[in-house]
Amino acid sequence: MSETDLAVIKPEMMKPYVWLQxxxxxxxxxxxxxxxxxxxxxxxxxQKGMGSSKNCAICLPQQVSPAMLSxxxxxxxxxxxxxxxxxxRKSYDEKFVRIDTERLCELTSAADSLQLKPLxxxxxxxxxxIIEGKTPEEIRDIFHLPDDLTEEEKLEPLRNITAxxxxxxxxxxxAKKRKELKERERLKNVEVEEEHVDDRSVDDLLSFINxxxxxxxxxxxxxxxxxxxxxxxxxxxxxxxEASEVNKKEVNxxxxxxxxxxxxxxxxxxxLHYAEDDAFTSKPEFDDGDIDDEIxxxxxxxxxxxxxxxxxxxNSDWPERMQELLSSGLDLEWNMxxxxxxxxQQF
Amino acid sequence: MVDVMGPDLISDLPQSxxxxxxxxxxxxxxxxxxxxxxxxxxxWALITQLVFDDKCxxxxxxxxxxxxxxxxxxxxxxxxxxxxIHKFQITNSKLQSCPEIDQWILFLSRxxxxxxxxxxxxxxxxxxxxxxxxxxKLTRLELSRCELDPPHSFKGxxxxxxxxxxxxxxxxxxxxxxxxxxxxxxxxxxxxxxNLALTISAPNLKYLYLEGEFKDICLEDTPLLVEISIAMxxxxxxxxxxxxxxxxxxxxxxxxxPNLEKLVGLIYFTKYLSIGIDxxxxxxxYHNLETIxxxxxxxxxxxxxxxxxxxxxxxxxxxxxxxxxxxxIPVAVDAPDxxxxxxxxxxxxxxxxxxxxxxxxxxxxxxxxEFIKYLLCRSPVLETxxxxxxxxxxxxxxxxxxxxxxCRRASSRAEVIFIHE
Numbered sequence: 139m140s141e142t143d144l145a146v147i148k149p150e151m152m153k154p155y156v157w158l159q160x161x162x163x164x165x166x167x168x169x170x171x172x173x174x175x176x177x178x179x180x181x182x183x184x185q186k187g188m189g190s191s192k193n194c195a196i197c198l199p200q201q202v203s204p205a206m207l208s209x210x211x212x213x214x215x216x217x218x219x220x221x222x223x224x225x226x227r228k229s230y231d232e233k234f235v236r237i238d239t240e241r242l243c244e245l246t247s248a249a250d251s252l253q254l255k256p257l258x259x260x261x262x263x264x265x266x267x268i269i270e271g272k273t274p275e276e277i278r279d280i281f282h283l284p285d286d287l288t289e290e291e292k293l294e295p296l297r298n299i300t301a302x303x304x305x306x307x308x309x310x311x312x313a314k315k316r317k318e319l320k321e322r323e324r325l326k327n328v329e330v331e332e333e334h335v336d337d338r339s340v341d342d343l344l345s346f347i348n349x350x351x352x353x354x355x356x357x358x359x360x361x362x363x364x365x366x367x368x369x370x371x372x373x374x375x376x377x378x379x380e381a382s383e384v385n386k387k388e389v390n391x392x393x394x395x396x397x398x399x400x401x402x403x404x405x406x407x408x409x410l411h412y413a414e415d416d417a418f419t420s421k422p423e424f425d426d427g428d429i430d431d432e433i434x435x436x437x438x439x440x441x442x443x444x445x446x447x448x449x450x451x452x453n454s455d456w457p458e459r460m461q462e463l464l465s466s467g468l469d470l471e472w473n474m475x476x477x478x479x480x481x482x483q484q485f
Numbered sequence: 486m487v488d489v490m491g492p493d494l495i496s497d498l499p500q501s502x503x504x505x506x507x508x509x510x511x512x513x514x515x516x517x518x519x520x521x522x523x524x525x526x527x528x529w530a531l532i533t534q535l536v537f538d539d540k541c542x543x544x545x546x547x548x549x550x551x552x553x554x555x556x557x558x559x560x561x562x563x564x565x566x567x568x569x570i571h572k573f574q575i576t577n578s579k580l581q582s583c584p585e586i587d588q589w590i591l592f593l594s595r596x597x598x599x600x601x602x603x604x605x606x607x608x609x610x611x612x613x614x615x616x617x618x619x620x621x622k623l624t625r626l627e628l629s630r631c632e633l634d635p636p637h638s639f640k641g642x643x644x645x646x647x648x649x650x651x652x653x654x655x656x657x658x659x660x661x662x663x664x665x666x667x668x669x670x671x672x673x674x675x676x677x678x679x680n681l682a683l684t685i686s687a688p689n690l691k692y693l694y695l696e697g698e699f700k701d702i703c704l705e706d707t708p709l710l711v712e713i714s715i716a717m718x719x720x721x722x723x724x725x726x727x728x729x730x731x732x733x734x735x736x737x738x739x740x741x742x743p744n745l746e747k748l749v750g751l752i753y754f755t756k757y758l759s760i761g762i763d764x765x766x767x768x769x770x771y772h773n774l775e776t777i778x779x780x781x782x783x784x785x786x787x788x789x790x791x792x793x794x795x796x797x798x799x800x801x802x803x804x805x806x807x808x809x810x811x812x813x814i815p816v817a818v819d820a821p822d823x824x825x826x827x828x829x830x831x832x833x834x835x836x837x838x839x840x841x842x843x844x845x846x847x848x849x850x851x852x853x854x855e856f857i858k859y860l861l862c863r864s865p866v867l868e869t870x871x872x873x874x875x876x877x878x879x880x881x882x883x884x885x886x887x888x889x890x891x892c893r894r895a896s897s898r899a900e901v902i903f904i905h906e
Contacts (some may be wrong), residue, residue, distance in 0.1 A: 250501065266507070269506070280494060281494045281495045286523050
């Protein structure tokens, strides 16, 4: 800033009031000392010399309505007094955030736009306290969130963007188990259902594990070879897709999901595992006791053990196992004639 | 079905606010928000702070079960997470050394980790993998019950500001070189170290906290130190070392800290400083020193008293003094050397800023009483003197009270509060 600028600004800074324009275009006169507590306003005054008169009123961001401004100024007015004890400030803060949720959200937004970090932290903490410990229905109710995830989506695993082959292997096993349990269910039903498209791709991916074990469709060698080839392609595709998704850095849930339903099926299936004590897991996860009613417990146990055993082995001797796996050609050369337990014993 | 609820209050707030909210939730609640609506599906995955404490998985009495579910939970969260992770904290007493932790640290080292706090449960010490030393952006490191072995090629953490090692197995050379290779280090805390002779060279260091069996502490290059807290434990080894030492510890320790504002010394600290105290000739002034707290002072040892007086003399702006006696001393057989107090040259100037004095574990010994008298005469603005006697000896307490009542006071406002259970 040049000397003349400084000379111009200095007398302005002496003035006790600044003019602020809120989102509804109304202009208010506010004590300068208090308004300066907000970094954005401070910046406008010092760097741009605004706010000294009605004509050059500082235009506040559109998140700041007159009501919000009044609240924020109350906050600033209290806290900018240096003599207050920490206890006093805390107690004021507690009372300050006892407002209805809608205003609390508006206030957070307004404080954020003015870069008033202490107030943002305070209001966020209040909002966090509102969210904590509540069921999703309650939270949706409070914040008017649309319940726009389908039942399936809620239970569908979130996309796993890792390319770690070990985790993918484990995921495949989990998915295979889930599929087998579904198969059991279907066997109990009299009607023969149509094959879903989804199942088909799961089939393709898992055929090399599945083999002959309990597969009602009857696996033939030629069919396996076809599946194997298709599966190879699928694998390539999905890993390519995964790679491209990582590059895209697209965070929007919709887009990612639509692009690769196959990748989702390979992906982390047990994300809800740690949430299984929650009320809102309506459809049973494969580990839940509910689904066991209809399945032969002995067989289920056997599958359980296989999976756990496999997981444990992987966990404990990962480096050596990976060497073995990679050298034996994990994806391509699994013996189709072996059943799952035999295959597992390879390790 | 259309909801007639009203506009969505929260989903369209900027991610920085959402992060601010989610980070103040326990990690489980934060992850559960993925179920709220389609917009919320991945909001949690972008938060930059992950804190896993004892409550992050459901409680169970079986430690192994809990450990397994903690490991699973953390692994899944990490794999589903997107974007940088600036803070990662595990303070879980059920989690012990396990191979997954290596992979987590490797993962974090690739994700711009800035603050790492690991406090595992009692049990086998976890050996920190070398990938930790690749975390170039680390600003805060806090480890508990681990083994740390920096590679020879390690050039230090250039951004590290805060280092806290508690019960960490690390060679003394490695500690010293770690400290000296972190140029921005401001806060250092080392606790439960055995038999360590430490030289600290940290030009930006402001806060120092040491607790353990230290043979020797030399503050070689710490001009900016503002707050020091030392607790020195004793072993036979160290006691021998003390006896044979010919250093002046007072100078070695407090010689280069002109900006000191607060000093706290516990257990054998005063004894440590008393070694070689006679050879301190020139006073070093601590103009900013406002608070001195010394615990477990042996009033039978005139050298230790001398240390205190020396410190007080050098601190013209001292406001608060807290001294705690040692209830551990055997009753003196010889008559105490009260000539010490007659010497007069000890403290000429008054303590013009001393407002609060608190003396605890006072056994009513002659030296203690002289000490109190001595200070009372020289603190013109003293407001409160609290005395908490040692509970064992009632007779001595009474004697002490009688003597105190007789004391001359320089400050007319001084309140002498005798706290008696």
